[in-house]
Amino acid sequence: MIKEVTDAQEAEARIGRLRLLEALLFASAEPLDEETLAGRVGPEVGLLLEELRAHYAPRGVNLVRTGGGWAFRTAVDLAPELRREEEVSRKLSRAAIETLAIIAYHQPVTRGEIESIRGVATSKGTLDLLMEHGWIRPGKRRETPGRPLTWITTDHFLDHFGLESLRDLPSVDDLRAAGLLDSRPVLLGLGTAGDDGGLAATGEDGDEES
């Protein structure tokens, strides 16, 4: 993995790039994508990142990959000693937790589909709360009648839950194999009082002036 270095000068330049990469990643609280990093340390950024990752793997701070970006994070196994109580106490409602899971596993998913999966209408304060946490955002409109808005998860969602990509969602392959990631509405049209079709059709684009 580590490129053969023959020349002492080149070795020094390489160490310089490694140090710069380390400093860039350390300075930022948010993940940085490879493109941005390549702009600063050159095209061999992939190799340098792997080298850094390996160096930090056994340490108290690790280099992790999340949603296409890289960031330093404290090691997972130190969690019990670093847990911040005040964060833990901010508990989310069951509705919010389930809704987030449905968006994560079924995305892009419309509100109507979320409601049909949960069997109840989505209360106000659920989607906006998840969005305020930076976990979800509106995706493209679905090209079906009424053009309902879809919801998707963000890169910050991956970062927050320590996931490299959506493929790493717990049990995602099992659920897909079992056919449970099908968001089609089933015979029972439950909880879809405000189904997307009707809603999106009214007041489209919200450009009406009252």
Next chain:
Amino acid sequence: MIKEVTDAQEAEARIGRLRLLEALLFASAEPLDEETLAGRVGPEVGLLLEELRAHYAPRGVNLVRTGGGWAFRTAVDLAPELRREEEVSRKLSRAAIETLAIIAYHQPVTRGEIESIRGVATSKGTLDLLMEHGWIRPGKRRETPGRPLTWITTDHFLDHFGLESLRDLPSVDDLRAAGLLDSRPVLLGLGTAGDDGGLAATGEDGDEES
């Protein structure tokens, strides 16, 4: 400097303390003093800090002592390459965010229309600011008396907010459904409860008004 370690178990415990120390210093927003750190990693904190400092000395990130505390900082010699941008990030004023939102939703829209929607005069500086940042640009003139200039959003606007097209902006009803537009009538009775399913909404997620 490094304490002689004879026993394998003790060596492991020592590495554990070193890792915790590393993580604590990394995650702290403020430099941490030795007393605080000793409370977490034990009385030999001085030795551990020296060990960490030596480890990081040649790297892109250094452990430095600052004002009685310890903190990680990017290496001083890298400063030219890590130079901050001239302007630090600032919060956009509420008036500017609202104006931008109104242009996004109502475009093409004239300044007069923006003012009538917001109910207050728009300072010239607001539109200038939004234009300077490449979020809005003048559109066609409205073919009405006075031929007022209209304003529209730019591609950079879509880019900044991660939208593929203006069609993907949530509609007013989407906003309402997501809880971002909450305009409950002051006095709620059965007659007006129709907007989100009326009685059908009773007891959904416990967010209903009584």
Next chain:
Amino acid sequence: MAELLAELTADTAADPAVSPSEQLLLVLDGFEGPLDMLLALGRDQKVDLTRISILELADQYLAFVAEARKVRLELAADYLVMAAWLAYLKSRLLLPEPEGEEPSGEDMAAALAFQLQRLEAMKGVAAKLFARPRLGVDVHPRGAPEDLDLRRKSVYEVTLFDLLRAYGQQRARKEAGVLHIAPVRLYSMEEAVQRLTALLGHMPDWATLASFLPGGEGGGLLTRSALAAHFAATLELAKAGRVELRQEGAFAPLYVRGRQAGDTPADPSDS
């Protein structure tokens, strides 16, 4: 059902001061809608959800709804729709399958089982997701980031959430500026039409008008206005050809049934 009730009200059951309706309300509070309740009932069967007895489940659910109605508990329409659907499903499962293009009882049972499994799966992964080490709770970013501003394309920090919230608040202010006259607490016919339409869509069989009425403690004027509004609504819907009505005689219970598209008009002797 009894098991579930006992389990969920263990704390209050011993307290004679708690009325049965309060107990039921407590049970209801524990659920996120009828599907969630069915799932809890299903788990009580202590078998794999794929081998669950849908008939047994329907019986347990209907027993719960009957109990709730006995103590005149106001059940959300969702719960009544589910009860109606399960009663229908039960009849389809017990009676010989009629000829026709409607989905068979087996299909309906399978669809319900699928929904329960899917919801169970989502609850499972939600728990797994939140059991993961979380940023800012278990795992931490650099506490003192040095603002390098590498990626920021704009010096202003505004997110889509900020933008949408600003617009929402602006609209809300505007809407709140409109004077709202407090409506009298009466059931309107429009509302009854809406409610009946929602309920009937899922109710292919005859049911008494009384069973559609919102129960509850509103009492007096509100209850009477609900009856009047629903009666007027059935007439309106019948006129529009969307429901069929049946009454055995004067003052006998009035039966309502949703009219499916393509149905032949009801036998005149029924009306």
